[in-house]
Amino acid sequence: MTSPEPGTTRDPRRERLIALLLLGVAVVLLVSSVTWFGTGQQLVGIGQLVLGAGLAVVGALLYRRATRA
Structure with missing residues:
Protein backbone atom coordinates (compact mmCIF):
# COMPACT_ATOMS: atom_id res chain seq x y z
CA MET A 1 0.00 0.00 0.00
CA THR A 2 1.44 3.35 -1.01
CA SER A 3 1.18 6.57 0.90
CA PRO A 4 -1.28 9.13 -0.49
CA GLU A 5 -0.09 12.05 -2.55
CA PRO A 6 0.47 15.28 -0.62
CA GLY A 7 -2.69 17.34 -0.50
CA THR A 8 -5.08 14.48 -1.28
CA THR A 9 -6.01 13.53 2.27
CA ARG A 10 -9.15 15.05 3.75
CA ASP A 11 -8.88 16.80 7.07
CA PRO A 12 -12.43 17.28 8.44
CA ARG A 13 -11.17 19.61 11.18
CA ARG A 14 -9.58 21.95 8.64
CA GLU A 15 -12.67 21.82 6.42
CA ARG A 16 -14.84 22.69 9.41
CA LEU A 17 -12.64 25.66 10.32
CA GLY A 54 -22.91 32.72 -1.98
CA LEU A 55 -20.31 32.46 0.77
CA ALA A 56 -22.99 31.30 3.20
CA VAL A 57 -24.03 28.50 0.85
CA VAL A 58 -20.45 27.36 0.27
CA GLY A 59 -19.67 27.55 3.98
CA ALA A 60 -22.78 25.57 4.88
CA LEU A 61 -21.95 22.87 2.33
CA LEU A 62 -18.38 22.60 3.58
CA TYR A 63 -19.52 22.43 7.19
CA ARG A 64 -22.04 19.71 6.38
CA ARG A 65 -19.40 17.74 4.48
CA ALA A 66 -16.89 18.09 7.33
CA THR A 67 -19.31 16.98 10.02
CA ARG A 68 -20.37 13.88 8.07
CA ALA A 69 -16.80 12.59 7.75
Whole structure:
Protein backbone atom coordinates (compact mmCIF):
# COMPACT_ATOMS: atom_id res chain seq x y z
CA MET A 1 0.00 0.00 0.00
CA THR A 2 1.44 3.35 -1.01
CA SER A 3 1.18 6.57 0.90
CA PRO A 4 -1.28 9.13 -0.49
CA GLU A 5 -0.09 12.05 -2.55
CA PRO A 6 0.47 15.28 -0.62
CA GLY A 7 -2.69 17.34 -0.50
CA THR A 8 -5.08 14.48 -1.28
CA THR A 9 -6.01 13.53 2.27
CA ARG A 10 -9.15 15.05 3.75
CA ASP A 11 -8.88 16.80 7.07
CA PRO A 12 -12.43 17.28 8.44
CA ARG A 13 -11.17 19.61 11.18
CA ARG A 14 -9.58 21.95 8.64
CA GLU A 15 -12.67 21.82 6.42
CA ARG A 16 -14.84 22.69 9.41
CA LEU A 17 -12.64 25.66 10.32
CA ILE A 18 -12.66 26.97 6.75
CA ALA A 19 -16.44 26.55 6.64
CA LEU A 20 -16.83 28.52 9.85
CA LEU A 21 -14.55 31.25 8.50
CA LEU A 22 -16.65 31.51 5.33
CA LEU A 23 -19.85 31.61 7.37
CA GLY A 24 -18.41 34.37 9.54
CA VAL A 25 -17.42 36.47 6.55
CA ALA A 26 -20.86 35.87 5.03
CA VAL A 27 -22.58 37.12 8.19
CA VAL A 28 -20.45 40.27 8.24
CA LEU A 29 -21.22 40.96 4.57
CA LEU A 30 -24.94 40.37 5.01
CA VAL A 31 -25.23 42.53 8.12
CA SER A 32 -23.11 45.39 6.81
CA SER A 33 -24.90 45.54 3.44
CA VAL A 34 -27.59 47.63 5.13
CA THR A 35 -25.08 50.48 5.30
CA TRP A 36 -24.80 50.65 1.51
CA PHE A 37 -28.56 50.86 1.09
CA GLY A 38 -28.67 53.64 3.68
CA THR A 39 -26.11 55.72 1.78
CA GLY A 40 -27.91 55.36 -1.54
CA GLN A 41 -25.48 52.93 -3.17
CA GLN A 42 -27.91 50.13 -3.91
CA LEU A 43 -25.70 48.34 -6.46
CA VAL A 44 -22.93 47.87 -3.91
CA GLY A 45 -25.47 46.66 -1.36
CA ILE A 46 -26.96 44.17 -3.80
CA GLY A 47 -23.51 42.91 -4.77
CA GLN A 48 -22.61 42.49 -1.13
CA LEU A 49 -25.84 40.56 -0.48
CA VAL A 50 -25.16 38.24 -3.42
CA LEU A 51 -21.57 37.63 -2.33
CA GLY A 52 -22.62 37.07 1.28
CA ALA A 53 -25.34 34.61 0.27
CA GLY A 54 -22.91 32.72 -1.98
CA LEU A 55 -20.31 32.46 0.77
CA ALA A 56 -22.99 31.30 3.20
CA VAL A 57 -24.03 28.50 0.85
CA VAL A 58 -20.45 27.36 0.27
CA GLY A 59 -19.67 27.55 3.98
CA ALA A 60 -22.78 25.57 4.88
CA LEU A 61 -21.95 22.87 2.33
CA LEU A 62 -18.38 22.60 3.58
CA TYR A 63 -19.52 22.43 7.19
CA ARG A 64 -22.04 19.71 6.38
CA ARG A 65 -19.40 17.74 4.48
CA ALA A 66 -16.89 18.09 7.33
CA THR A 67 -19.31 16.98 10.02
CA ARG A 68 -20.37 13.88 8.07
CA ALA A 69 -16.80 12.59 7.75
